[in-house]
Amino acid sequence: MGRTDERFREAYNTLLDYCGTLEPGESLPAELLLSSRLEVSRTIVRSALERMHSETIIHWSGRDKTLLRHPLPRDRLETQGGAISEEELERQFLDWILRADIPPQTALNVTDLSRRFQVPAYAFQEFLASLSRFGLVRRRPRGGWEMVGFTRDFAVELSDFRMILELNAVSHLLALPADHAVWRELAALRDEHQRLENRIDHHFHDFSQLDERFHNTIGAVVQNRFAAEFSKVISLIFHYHFQWDKTDERDRNHAAIAEHLAIIAALEARDEEAALAATRSHLRTSKQTLLASLRFHAAEDGAGFLPDAPPA
Structure with a gap:
């Protein structure tokens, strides 16, 4: 798998994660903003949007990009292996919380943190979901995650x-x-x-x-x-x-x-x-x-x- 193809696959999966925070009927940002968010070229963004349109995940017409449905696990593209284990991700994440003194109600940027810990964004989403059952992190009302406290x-x-x-x-x-x-x-x-x-x-x-x-x-x-x-x-x-x-x-x-x-x-x-x-x-x-x-x-x-x- 070439590096360009790998970048496309990672960007596509990250875009799927972002669409998972939206509701059907909502619009996606402009290509320039998506390019900045995904840290890839606009060419890769367009390729990702074209695939999502062909898979009926979004409707794309001109500048209008509307989410039709939430992405499913089968929509994801396979990427190269080599990610850290779940145990090591947990250790690194907890150590980051300690060293950076992360306070409650801090927004957790999945894209940034998945890059920090060198794991796919979907894997980091699953990791946060595993912590959410303890009430330690939670989904924000309009998408994304945040640290929360406890009583x-x-x-x-x-x-x-x-x-x-x-x-x-x-x-x-x-x-x-x-x-x-x-x-x-x-x-x-x-x-x-x-x-x-x-x-x-x-x-x-x-x-x-x-x-x-x-x-x-x-x-x-x-x-x-x-x-x-x-x-x-x-x-x-x-x-x-x-x-x-x-x-x-x-x-x-x-x-x-x-x-x-x-x-x-x-x-x-x-x-x-x-x-x-x-x-x-x-x-x-x-x-x-x-x-x-x-x-x-x-x-x-x-x-x-x-x-x-x-x-x-």
Whole structure:
């Protein structure tokens, strides 16, 4: 497949994605605007419009381009492979949210972000849809996507369910034999936590990925499809905390490192009572910090962050 043909296929699929945000009967922008939006030549835009007209997706007459129907999956054109995996896309997207400190109600430009993460626009649309079921992103009324917040009740329920899952995982882990791979993983995590603790002043952002690995390592000892799916929302809320106040992030992460090391020490000592107590303490701190740090905002439907202090 030639580069020109590949550019056409990518532009065509991106144009399909854009048409998916319109309603039948609405008009498409002028060719010049489409060319700018798709970042391709007007020649490629015309070729894409001609194909869409022939497929009865649009009606094109002169300058008038009217959407006749929403595109279907079968309308898409095959493109070259090589895109990153869904897991890597999730990791890169969450890391971008953390580093850029993306606030609630930020519009998410699918075209720009699909280029940033080097995935087809339709794949990024599907990725956002997978997050939308948790209420973390949503479609905008007139098309496109945006980051959204969550209510205090959502955060409380999330924290309480996380407590149940992780305490259960700790008990499962302690029942594993001494030659199980998890013990080597915990030893490696202990060393990484200690190294990060020594350079926390300039590398505190690095804690998020280490935090995720730590909790995933413990949680992975329980083979449960529902817990695995739940880890996606855990990552977005607790590990990447895209809506947290960043002013004391260094101190929070430093304290969390100490709490992680206390859990690891109790696990390596095979002390279940101490491990469960250290885990409860860490997750309670995480819950309180989350609730105290939520930024207040008013969502369009009246829901949003509440500025309440966490319960004592």
